Amino acid sequence: ANHASNLGALMADKLAKELSVPAYIADPITTDEFIPVARISGVPEIERKCRAHALNMKAVARKAAEKLGIEHAESRFVVAHMGGGISVGALVGGKIHDVNDALLGMGPFSPERAGALPLAGVLKLAYCGDFSQEQLERKFSKNSGLKAYLGTTDLREVEKMIAAGDEKARLINDAMIYQIAKEIGGMTATLDGQLDGIILTGGMAYSDRLIADLTHKVKAFGTVLTFPGEGELEALALAACRAVNGLEVVLEY
Numbered sequence: 001a002n003h004a005s006n007l008g009a010l011m012a013d014k015l016a017k018e019l020s021v022p023a024y025i026a027d028p029i030t031t032d033e034f035i036p037v038a039r040i041s042g043v044p045e046i047e048r049k050c051r052a053h054a055l056n057m058k059a060v061a062r063k064a065a066e067k068l069g070i071e072h073a074e075s076r077f078v079v080a081h082m083g084g085g086i087s088v089g090a091l092v093g094g095k096i097h098d099v100n101d102a103l104l105g106m107g108p109f110s111p112e113r114a115g116a117l118p119l120a121g122v123l124k125l126a127y128c129g130d131f132s133q134e135q136l137e138r139k140f141s142k143n144s145g146l147k148a149y150l151g152t153t154d155l156r157e158v159e160k161m162i163a164a165g166d167e168k169a170r171l172i173n174d175a176m177i178y179q180i181a182k183e184i185g186g187m188t189a190t191l192d193g194q195l196d197g198i199i200l201t202g203g204m205a206y207s208d209r210l211i212a213d214l215t216h217k218v219k220a221f222g223t224v225l226t227f228p229g230e231g232e233l234e235a236l237a238l239a240a241c242r243a244v245n246g247l248e249v250v251l252e253y
Contacts, residue, residue: 022244026243029053029055033050033095033097048101051099052089052099052100053202055239056081056202056235057096057099058235059231060201064225068223072093076191076196077196078221080184082180084111084112085113086110086180088100089187090191092191097190098187107179111153112141112142112146113141113142114140146172155207159173159207184221188218188221193221198221198223198224200215200225202228202229203228203230
């Protein structure tokens, strides 16, 4: 799938050669740490992929472990990154044991993306003759979710609509929160209910309304910690420091 993050390695390589310095790629979207059972989809020809907002999810798991005073290597968290796309994953010792594919498939719908869909409806759209494969991929990854229902990807605008009495906006917003909570519950089950906390992060975590509504639904599963925003530049810098200082094994591909 096309994504701006695919340019990262090319840019890093170019800058490294120009400046004669090493370059590191840290926790990319396709970081694959799935446990074997998480790969099984139910259809032998289709394998579930580990594709998520790994950089920020791993960074906030480190921060949460430090905040709780536990060893990162022994930590067990469910992390929900909520931005243009939504990733909800089970992290054990900082490794992503399971997560929904945040780009095309599984998980909650988001401001832009469709999330998990009924297969009958997908097949109907695929064969109705109105869409090419590329057009459908764009529809599901860029033109679904809040954008399709309400005409905006900005949660702040959605909340203004709700405040003005728009019942459709309220329903769609509640449905998104419902789906996020359901995914968090599912990931809690993959950890056998044994977790140190639930971490809410990403741009949408700045919304007091969303955090309050989501916390109400999932607080029974464990301690809820919030780290609004993405902090990806900080995460990149800290990852490079760990590599340079020999605190992490540097892999070459």
